[in-house]
Amino acid sequence: MASEPGAGGRRRVIAVDPADNVLVALMDLAPGETVEYAQTVVVIVDEILAGHKVALRQIGCGEPVLKYGEVIGLATCSIPRGCHVHVHNVASARLPGPQAG
């Protein structure tokens, strides 16, 4: 795991694996905030609750979403950097989940 400290010294995001294209918020993040990971500055677009994911890079429609260095699903639309990554824009590649309906 790698992380960048926030203004108060507390980490705000982590990448579970260096190969991931999403970060996990360690605290609630508001639109307009910036976080940094591995020299990449991410401007937060959506409200991101703690424990939820934010796109580290733009993820194209149909591209794999990577967390733990593994595929956790496929983007169902293009996801710009800084956007919330969740059931509204990601579907399981394996079993129909709640997002399939």
Next chain:
Amino acid sequence: MLTGYPRDNGKWGVRNHVLVLPARAAANRAAELVAQYLPAVVAVAHEWENLPGDPDAGVITRTLAGFGANPNVGAVLLITVDSRDEQLAHELSARGQRVSVVAMSEHGGTVSTAEAARAVASELVMAAAASREPMPISALVVGLECGGSDGWSGITANPALGIASDRLVAEGASTILGEVPELVGAERFLAARAVTPEIGQEIVELINAFEHAVKGLGIDIRGAQPTPGNIAGGLTTIEEKSLGAARKAGTAAISGTLEYAGSPRGTGLYIMDTPGHDIEQMVGFVAGGCQLVAFTTGRGTPTGSPIAPCVKISTNSAVFGNMPGDIDIDAGGIAIGTETLTSVGESIYNALIAAASGVLTCSEVHGHREFAVRRVQ
């Protein structure tokens, strides 16, 4: 120092219970009456009726026999209804367990059966009395369970438990990962660690079989995996939940796969074919020989076992604070930087050794004795 109770069959218990086991649902009340009279015994109840031709008879007999023969049990008082239940007594004896049988058909009803069973139970309590002795860690088998996962599970409690599991395995103990429905998407990660290519293929087939069963039956698991609670916590897909769940098993090599309630043939890390249901999973682990269970939870559960200590680990500090007395260790500090995976992993390891050696866990203090047998058909 790890201590336990040596058994005649070479296994070691970490508790010394006398279990009153009803062979069928009809014997539940008699078993309960024995335990009410004798606080030194523990009784379980279940809904199996042992009807002729029941396709689940094999798995349920294996579960009940394995549970009764768990080394945490010093003796079993089996309450049978009639001769149809004798198979279970044979299975218990074959596994090296001390078993006494009281048959309802010989005593005529619940009250007289319970009266006869009380006398037998009190003899068993005295016969099973034993002292703790230094126990080799190679005799320890720990179940790795999670229930009520959230976005923190795969980042805090599960990888911290994985560190503890890796240390146990490195020291010669065994750990068992279950919950096949929550390993879909993690098979590549797990199969790559199998000790042989054949075992890697078994892992993939175990997980694929569940996925095909779901698709083949047209079961709609929307709303079930991930659960609404998982989604609120930030988990998006079954793959994400699975990859977080698999972190409980650390990075050790995987020695083999086990059928539900099956026992490891050697030591090391195993994967058991259990359902996701918390209680059926824990019963499967204990029936397979786990003397101890480590249980991570994001949303909080007080679940325990009638015969095995269960060390509960919260993934976030909010649930730890909201359930005082139900959770043994809080891994939430990992997310905010007040703890590390290494420090919590060490706390979990130490708590497991202490619990095995006699320190009561939260679930034991509060008398949690949940029990359910898995039906397949």
